[in-house]
Amino acid sequence: MKYQHIFFDLDHTIWDFEANAKATLLDLYAQHRLTDRGIESFPLFFERYSYHNERLWDRYTKGFIKQDELRWKRMWLALLDFKIADEMLSHQMAVGFLEQLPLKNAVFPYTIEILNYLTAKNYQLHLITNGFEAVxxxxxxxxxxxGFFQKVITSEVSNSLKPNKEIFLFAMEQTGARVENSIMIGDNLDADIQGAINVGMDSVFVNHLGIQPHIPSTYMVHHLQQLESIF
Structure with missing residues (x-):
């Protein structure tokens, strides 16, 4: 068996961040009565939030902004698009989002099945995530x-972010794995796949969206069940 340690990304790879974030924001939209503030359409608000969140996450992963700024500014900028300049509301929604989002439990199809499959085959499963530890x-x-993962390596604890090699080296140290018997599975080419390349590790690109990859991975799948053909 070539691989012994399998490192998964969490958000967008097995935990359906988009579905869970949308459900959380819909709750916040109702709780804060944003229709009364002039935002008549939740889909429009969600589109603006998603736009700003993606760009702020890119700045965060590149080290230009800190966690706290990311958390509240994505709300602030989305509200500002509707001419709501309310910093207090932005902070309240940011806190509420982080409190309520982890309570959602949507995962991608075949997530539990593939984790059971890999566990039954005695692979050691771990997570490497750029997310916040408690969340x-x-x-x-x-x-x-x-229960599926032996070690959870977060950017917060490792003091590094994918694709930097330091977070992967920290993961090797924490798990006792070696690059040659490990593989990274993730949906983000710039973070997960480039990160694996940076440290010399094999990778699987989980291409849920069917995009044309701009960074080469060792393997590519479009559905989690296809991992069974690799492992």
Whole structure:
């Protein structure tokens, strides 16, 4: 067996961040009565939030902004698009989002099945995630995923971010794995796949969206069940 240690990304790879974030934001939209503030359409608000969140996450992963700024500015900028300049509301929604998001439990199809399959074949499963420590642990608990992973390596604890090699080296140290017997599975080419390349590790690109990859991976799948053909 070539691989002994399998490192998964969490958000967008097995935990359906888009579905869970959308459900959480819909709750916040109702709780804060944003229709009364002039935002008549939740889909429009969600589109603006998603736009700003993607760009702020890119800045965060590149080290240009800190966690706290990411958390509240994505709300602030989305509200500002509707001419709501309310910093207090932005902070309230940011806190509410992080509190409520981990309570959602949508995962991608075949997530539980593939984790059971890999566990039964005696692979050692771990997570490497750029998410926040407490939030990621809550997600795992509420989605009933925590029992599958021996080690959860977050950017917060490792003091590094994918694709930097340091977070992968920290993961090797924490798990006792070696690059040659490990593989990274993730949906993000720039973070997961480039990160694996940076440290010399094989990788699987989980191409849920069917995009044309701009960074080469060792393997590519479009559905989690296809991992069975690799392992």
């Amino acid at each position: 990621q642990q809550k997600k795992l608990y509420n989605a009933q995923l925590q």
